[in-house]
Amino acid sequence: MTAPLLIFFVLATLAVLGAVSLILQRHPIHSALSLIVVMVALAGLYLLMGAEFVAAVQIIVYGGAIMVLFVFVIMLLNAEEEERTNFSKLATYAGIPLAVAMTGLIAAAIARSSGALPAPAPSGALTSTKTLSMLLFSEFVYPFELTSFLILVAILGAIVLAQRES
Amino acid sequence: MPILEYLWIIPLLPLLGSAINGLLGAKWPNKIVSAVALGSTGLSFACALEAVREFVVGGQHPFHKEFFNWIVAGNFRAGFDLQFDQLSVVMVLVVTGVGFLIHIYSTGYMAHEGGYYRFFSFLNLFMFFMLILVLAANFALLFVGWEGVGLCSYLLIGFYFLRQSASDAGKKAFIVNRIGDFGFMLGMFLVFQTFHSLDFRTVFDAVAQGNTAVEPIGTFGIMTVICLLLFMGATGKSAQIPLYVWLPDAMEGPTPVSALIHAATMVTAGVYVVARTNLLFTHSQTAMYVVAIIGCATAFFAATIGLVQSDIKRVLAYSTVSQLGYMFLACGVGAFGAGIFHLMTHAFFKALLFLSAGSVIHAMGGEQDMWGMGGLASKIKVTFWCMLAGTIAIAGFVPFAGFFSKDAILFATFNYEFNGKVLYAVGLLAAIFTSFYMFRLIWLTFFTQPRYDEHHVHVHDSPKNMTVPLIILALLSLVGGWFAAPALWGGPNHFAEFLAPVFGGEKAEGVEAHSLELILSGVAVGAALAGLIVAWRMYTKGAKRGAMTGAYKVLYKKYYVDELYQAVVIGPLMWLSRNVFWKVVDVGIIDGTVNGIAGGTTAVGDTVRHTQSGNTRSYAVWVLVGAIVVFAIIFWPILHPVLVGGVRQ
Amino acid sequence: MVPTSHYLLLSAILFGLGIVGFVFKRNIITLFMSIELMLNAVNLAFVAFSQSLGKPYGEVFVLFVIVVAAAEAAVGLGIIILTARNRRSLNVERVDLLKL
Numbered sequence: 001m002t003a004p005l006l007i008f009f010v011l012a013t014l015a016v017l018g019a020v021s022l023i024l025q026r027h028p029i030h031s032a033l034s035l036i037v038v039m040v041a042l043a044g045l046y047l048l049m050g051a052e053f054v055a056a057v058q059i060i061v062y063g064g065a066i067m068v069l070f071v072f073v074i075m076l077l078n079a080e081e082e083e084r085t086n087f088s089k090l091a092t093y094a095g096i097p098l099a100v101a102m103t104g105l106i107a108a109a110i111a112r113s114s115g116a117l118p119a120p121a122p123s124g125a126l127t128s129t130k131t132l133s134m135l136l137f138s139e140f141v142y143p144f145e146l147t148s149f150l151i152l153v154a155i156l157g158a159i160v161l162a163q164r165e166s
Numbered sequence: 167m168p169i170l171e172y173l174w175i176i177p178l179l180p181l182l183g184s185a186i187n188g189l190l191g192a193k194w195p196n197k198i199v200s201a202v203a204l205g206s207t208g209l210s211f212a213c214a215l216e217a218v219r220e221f222v223v224g225g226q227h228p229f230h231k232e233f234f235n236w237i238v239a240g241n242f243r244a245g246f247d248l249q250f251d252q253l254s255v256v257m258v259l260v261v262t263g264v265g266f267l268i269h270i271y272s273t274g275y276m277a278h279e280g281g282y283y284r285f286f287s288f289l290n291l292f293m294f295f296m297l298i299l300v301l302a303a304n305f306a307l308l309f310v311g312w313e314g315v316g317l318c319s320y321l322l323i324g325f326y327f328l329r330q331s332a333s334d335a336g337k338k339a340f341i342v343n344r345i346g347d348f349g350f351m352l353g354m355f356l357v358f359q360t361f362h363s364l365d366f367r368t369v370f371d372a373v374a375q376g377n378t379a380v381e382p383i384g385t386f387g388i389m390t391v392i393c394l395l396l397f398m399g400a401t402g403k404s405a406q407i408p409l410y411v412w413l414p415d416a417m418e419g420p421t422p423v424s425a426l427i428h429a430a431t432m433v434t435a436g437v438y439v440v441a442r443t444n445l446l447f448t449h450s451q452t453a454m455y456v457v458a459i460i461g462c463a464t465a466f467f468a469a470t471i472g473l474v475q476s477d478i479k480r481v482l483a484y485s486t487v488s489q490l491g492y493m494f495l496a497c498g499v500g501a502f503g504a505g506i507f508h509l510m511t512h513a514f515f516k517a518l519l520f521l522s523a524g525s526v527i528h529a530m531g532g533e534q535d536m537w538g539m540g541g542l543a544s545k546i547k548v549t550f551w552c553m554l555a556g557t558i559a560i561a562g563f564v565p566f567a568g569f570f571s572k573d574a575i576l577f578a579t580f581n582y583e584f585n586g587k588v589l590y591a592v593g594l595l596a597a598i599f600t601s602f603y604m605f606r607l608i609w610l611t612f613f614t615q616p617r618y619d620e621h622h623v624h625v626h627d628s629p630k631n632m633t634v635p636l637i638i639l640a641l642l643s644l645v646g647g648w649f650a651a652p653a654l655w656g657g658p659n660h661f662a663e664f665l666a667p668v669f670g671g672e673k674a675e676g677v678e679a680h681s682l683e684l685i686l687s688g689v690a691v692g693a694a695l696a697g698l699i700v701a702w703r704m705y706t707k708g709a710k711r712g713a714m715t716g717a718y719k720v721l722y723k724k725y726y727v728d729e730l731y732q733a734v735v736i737g738p739l740m741w742l743s744r745n746v747f748w749k750v751v752d753v754g755i756i757d758g759t760v761n762g763i764a765g766g767t768t769a770v771g772d773t774v775r776h777t778q779s780g781n782t783r784s785y786a787v788w789v790l791v792g793a794i795v796v797f798a799i800i801f802w803p804i805l806h807p808v809l810v811g812g813v814r815q
Numbered sequence: 816m817v818p819t820s821h822y823l824l825l826s827a828i829l830f831g832l833g834i835v836g837f838v839f840k841r842n843i844i845t846l847f848m849s850i851e852l853m854l855n856a857v858n859l860a861f862v863a864f865s866q867s868l869g870k871p872y873g874e875v876f877v878l879f880v881i882v883v884a885a886a887e888a889a890v891g892l893g894i895i896i897l898t899a900r901n902r903r904s905l906n907v908e909r910v911d912l913l914k915l
Contacts (some may be wrong), residue, residue, distance in 0.1 A: 008821060031844075035852060038829070050866060053877065054858075058881070070892070077895075079844060082845070082906070084841075086908075087780070087911075088784040088899065095838040095839055098787065098834075103828065105798060107824060109804050111824075113804055114820035114823070135875050147879060150882070150883065157890045157893065161890070167915045779912040781908060781911060783839075
């Protein structure tokens, strides 16, 4: 059991536990906090894989912005514990089997084809911030600019939606 | 004007009259309608006379002209072709001449009826189709006329369509005719298949020049089958066994209709067809034998029914069926000329008898039952004398027309090679019956004590426009036979000679044939006398109806043939139609399929509806299902060993 | 080194858990968070492939995914706020105007 593998298992367990907690918690704020745990664990995993910039972005944007937004909304709406309604029989009975099926399919696909994957390269070599930014501003400049436009649209949308009816 | 070049004008004139009266005549007074109808028919008769004159003067060459193409399909051509030969002369003159007289009569008879314009429109339409039938030069055009006269018969029988019995009778006539037409069509198809043409000239030339062998009796070669099928059509149209049942019911129509269509012209169409195709028939002994037997049997059968009927028109109807039987008997034994001769004389005296009966009914204010008449001789003199003339003619007394024609037929039958003597005996018996029931009619109607209330019924003779045609027809019944009297009587044998080009010459007879003919003629007259005397004895003094039992009842009820047909044919067919074709096929299968598809669609919709439940979570599940399906499809190459094998590797 | 298949399997598990949450949770916001969880699982897979194949394109794509997730979260939460105000409830099963 090498160090990376050990770290991987720890972080993986953390992520899975966070996800399970997300599902099982009744109060949405607890679910939000669980999600933050998952995201931090994932950031750790990104670091383990040598994607430092992505890890940093994950923490700052996902954890620091998006999840904060979620928490704000939960507090704004005064969310309470979940109501125990159950109007959809289909979801009740078919939910778990279907989810298992989906996961199983994906896992099977992964398992069958993992032999074709080459061994991972040593971390840090190819994916430095410098490389990423070079790519973003040369090959991917067009999608990059589009995303800024997308963010502008999202801002406008959020403003319109949040307006009080006058 | 060379009428023959414009031969189409003879049928066209009545068609124009029919169209004008039919489309415009509803608001016109009777006078104008009559003028149009009589004008068109009269002009047609005049043109027919002119055509005959041209034909005779021009050397009696058969005339044939193609006017326009009707059906052209590959090698097959059926055109609007008309022909004119000796047989056409007889038929056209009979149709237009007797038709014209009956039109005149109808102006008087129908004067007080509603639908006057409709009557004449239909009557003219009938003339058009009948003329097409007799002038046609190919089977297809003849069939047009054939069907057309059937249609007009339906329209005219059901003229008083508000009466249930009349409309039923019209339907019966048309449907029974249709059964015969089925045979006729099959015959036509076989003709086409054998000779590759429906043209008369082509077909007959092929038979004559092809040295086709005569198919001996008992065999069923192609000629026999064709002739039997064509004859099946003739039994329908000319009311022979087994398809005669419509003719007595057809008496529901107005009397002029009975006179024209069901005595003089339409019912003779079958005889005309057999005579026209005599070249085909003479090549099949079996077919001729069948025709002779059926003709003879019908003559006898119908005569027996006529013995006891009480409705004056019914007696005449069965008499018509019987006389048609004689015509077919003549054709069957090979004496086509005699058959056509009898057709002509029958047209005269049967039309006369029907019109006179109409006159009697008109005088009696609508009464048709002979047991409600009596003692009319002194009251309606003209009608009486005319009817007597017709009766004497039909019974076959010298020197009236009926004698010569019937005598010719019976003589030819006697000499027929297959059981001719038996057929002769039956025919003779039928002749005795004919005389009997006709004189029975005379005694019951015109003599004996009046059996009606003289205060309620004002008996008056008919107006001139009804009596003049009667007189003309009576004269024709008298003299019509003279120009055709066989050489035996010293008379000019014009008729047979005239028709020789169409039928083949008569065989020359030896001296002993002469004396045989004389003997047989004497027997025929004797038969007529016998019938008269028996009728006189039974009906003049103390005439009363027979008890409705036993043989009398069977005859009165027409041997229960209609009931038999109802039970054996119509009943099962209706049952089949109702229970199988309607309930099972139409409602069950066809409607069921359509409704089933609709129901299936509804059911599918009902089921699929549940995916749109309005519940977000179930939507989520459906999205998931879709995602799984898409994923499986995309990764199928990798996945299927796992999924099929079921083992995680 | 950690084999790539481990990362991918973890991604699959997280994705499955996201699906379970997506189907079973009744609070709209929690539903939304499950979707974010699924997005994260996919991000993990991308980075794993990027590391395995030695090309940076996976990570570039992850950046774009994060941006889009951010925009989507902003607008989505705005909608959730409005819906919650209208229906006076955060239960997704109460948003059933399409029900007959």
